[in-house]
């Protein structure tokens with residue numbers, strides 16, 4: 737019986753979207769909208785840069801995920817880049833960085 741419960745728990749945890757690391761589909765939409773509108777106001781609607789640096793795949797290719805995620809969550813003190821951890825979780829920030837690396841759906 738205990739083994740059965742353990743197996744069920746493993747399956748439930750493994751199958752849950754939160755554990756898989758990707759935000760749920762509706763949240764992905766929200767995040768992409770935020771990326772375009774809010775982040776885009778400084779980084780450009782097409783991520784080619786503006787007040788903030790360009791965030792196209794080639795611009796961040798050499799930069800590790802952790803540094804970019806930190807910039808998103810904690811901001812860069814002393815620059816216009818503010819912290820977003822009030823609205824973006826760590827998993828979501830990693831997911832956003834993956835979207836930036838894919839270059840999609842930047843127009």
Ligand code: HEC
Pocket residue numbers: 770771774775776777778779787788789791795796799804805807808812815816817818820832
């Ligand atoms: C008010 C303007 C502004 C907004 C809004 C903004 N950023 Fe930034 N961002 C900047 C600036 C300026 C920098 C460069 C900071 C520095 O000099 O290190 C930066 C840096 C970054 C970096 C690090 C880039 C690198 O090459 O190291 C990332 C990643 C980033 N922003 C992502 C985002 C995301 C995602 C959002 C939206 C959730 C966002 N930014 C919103 C201005 C902004």
